[in-house]
Amino acid sequence: MRVVSGNYKGRSLKAVPGVSTRPTTDKVKEAIFNMVGPYFEGGVALDLFAGSGGLGIEALSRGIERCIFVDRESKAIQTIHKNLEVCHAIEASEVYRNDAERALKAIIKRELQFQLIFLDPPYKQQKLKTLINEISENRLLRKDGFIVTEHGSDIQLPEEIDQLIQLKHETYGMSSITIYRYSHKGEE
Known part of the structure; x- marks a missing residue:
């Protein structure tokens, strides 16, 4: 990776040790x-299900100013910190160990808006529609922003x-990418 x-x-990025996290391939x-x-x-x-932090780090590399990384696994959090160090991107980052729903509640309280939101949950535990709905209802995405989801091709x-x-x-083999943005219907 x-x-x-x-x-x-x-720059080489470390993967999260073990088999519980599936890294996004370079091709995807x-x-x-x-x-x-x-x-x-x-x-x-x-980067809400950050894993190794690869998607958020790629966004930082390509000009995003700041990225918030969230994962509930301690091994993932340790890996994100190591990868941010390798890229000298610690100052442009916030890293939190939390589950997605709690993290969104904290973000809503901070009244943040994002240009990019990455949702790459474990394939067997997806709540993508619910998460996307919550993001939309609470206006966490900027009007010109994107939500990028990675999910099983099924x-x-x-x-x-x-x-x-x-x-x-x-679709890329067993993985699919679905991207959302605001429809801009009825906007002034």
């Missing part, structure tokens, strides 16, 4: 960033969730 492009390009990571725009001029990202997510519409859907 490595950083594909940007300021940290080529590159495809994701080709879909949402290869580079960014600032903004904040949220999962079909709806075209619309609250005010968000499916922008892209691609």
Whole structure:
């Protein structure tokens, strides 16, 4: 696993030890960033099921100013810290050990908005529709932002969730990527 492009390009990232975390492959990571725009001029990202932190670190490498990493596993948190050190990205990051629902509640209280939100939960424990709905209802995504979900290719997510519409859907073997953004219907 490595950083594909940007300021940290080529840096090797450690995977979370054990079999409970499935890292996003470099090929899928590159495809994701080709879909949402290869580079960014600032903004904040949220990597909600961060694992090794690979998606959030890639976003930082490509111009996101700050990224919040959340995972409930202590081994994942340790791995994220090591990977941030390798990329000298600690100052641009916040890392929390928490589950997704509690983390979202804390983020809602902070009134944060994100340019990019990564949702890559364990394939067997998906609550993607519920999480996306909560993100939309609480306006955690900027109007020009994206929610990037990674899920099993056997999962079909709806075209619309609250005010968000499916922008892209691609399958890579056992994994699928579905990207949402605001529909902008009825916006001034």
